[in-house]
Amino acid sequence: MTAPARPRKLAKVPFVELAGGRLQGVVSSGSDIGRVYVSSVAAGAYAFACSTNNNRPCGGARGSFCNHIRALINEAVLQYGAERVAGYLKVETADGEPSAQTIEACMSGTRPSQGDTKDAAPVFSRFLRHLAYLELEPSSAPLPEMQWFPPTRTVA
Template identity: 90%
Template sequence: MTAPARPRKLAKVPFVELAGGRLQGVVSSGSDIGRVYVSSVASGTYAFACSTNNNRPCGGARGSFCNHIRALINEAVLQYGAERVARYLKVETASGEQPSASNVEAGMSGTRPEQADTKDAAPVFSRFLRHLAYLELAPSAAPLPEMQWFPPTRTVA
């Protein structure tokens, strides 16, 4: 696991990952505090999907990236760095330019991406909920069985 490129605020995009050949994550609704969107962009094809946590389609994702997907791209660049995001999504940026969130988005939107099926939203949302469950655990030095695959970072005396 690599450290974030820059610190990010988790209120708007609490979960972002590069996994399964997609940039995907959970984005908070701007209008309803109880609603979140699961958004994704496929690597190479830039096919995108955006739907609510109860699988209703996003009204803004009609033929182009919605604001949720733009927020996801911005936060992914903060989390992983623009070069890594561009490389993962197979985005060609203008030669000599330093990659940025706007360059990554511009490189994808120039290809007229298609809207993808939202069938992959449920596993992404499930992983997000599993990550939230760790926040509810009391602080402890005892190992968590499901986290045993992480390499030890230090020995507790």
């Protein structure tokens, strides 16, 4: 696990990942505390998708990035750093160090298409799995689902 580039607040975007050839994550609704959106942007083609946790399409993602995708890009830059996000998404920015705004502008300039929301369920499922870890009591005992990690060697 890579340490975050900068600390971020988890209230707006509680889950962000670079996986499966996409920047994807879960973004809280600005109007309904019980609703979240699963948003993603594909690397290279920049096809985007945004839908609720109940698989209803986002009303703002009609032909361009919605505010949920913009928030996802901003938080990804905080989590992973702008260079890593730009590299993963295959965004070539102009001279200078990339930022969330330049990454978004470069992707928007290519006229990205609206993608399919079929991959939203696995992303949301991983998010829920991460939430389950927050409910565990602090312990140094190993977690059964993490047993696939090789044992560490102790130096005598």
